[in-house]
Amino acid sequence: MNNKTKKIIIWSVVVVALAVGGYFLFTETSKPGKYDDFAVCLNNKGAIFYGAFWCPHCQRQKAMFGKSANLLPYEECSTPDKRGRLQICIDEEITNYPTWIFADGSRETGEVSLSRLAEKTVCALPQ
Numbered sequence: 001m002n003n004k005t006k007k008i009i010i011w012s013v014v015v016v017a018l019a020v021g022g023y024f025l026f027t028e029t030s031k032p033g034k035y036d037d038f039a040v041c042l043n044n045k046g047a048i049f050y051g052a053f054w055c056p057h058c059q060r061q062k063a064m065f066g067k068s069a070n071l072l073p074y075e076e077c078s079t080p081d082k083r084g085r086l087q088i089c090i091d092e093e094i095t096n097y098p099t100w101i102f103a104d105g106s107r108e109t110g111e112v113s114l115s116r117l118a119e120k121t122v123c124a125l126p127q
Contacts, residue, residue: 033068034126038114041123043073046103050089052078055097061111 033039042049049072051058062069077089077097085094092101096109102120118125 035068039071045121050094051098
């Protein structure tokens with residue numbers, strides 16, 4: 001086998017590996033998240049999650065939802081420079097992150113368990 005043939009075979013293997021990897025990446029990211037319906041229900045029940053992008057507790061709260069975090073009823077409170085608060089959070093008197101406000105006006109601060117969120121909103125928590 002000459003060098004040209006070896007290069008063609010190697011490049012063919014690389015292209016096939018990239019195609020297979022891309023397929024699996026695409027199919028995995030297009031699957032719904034375990035908590036998609038739960039996150040949508042929280043929104044529909046009037047719950048709002050206030051946080052800041054730089055807040056580690058907010059990041060952990062989002063992580064509880066896995067890939068469904070993008071469906072949360074989330075309001076960012078921090079200015080991009082981390083030095084100020086956005087008007088919506090000033091108006092809602094948000095002083096701790098994360099803060100959840102529910103339709104009945106009650107609040108929970110800190111990392112709130114999924115079971116507590118389900119209890120407060122009567123949203124079904126997936127098994």
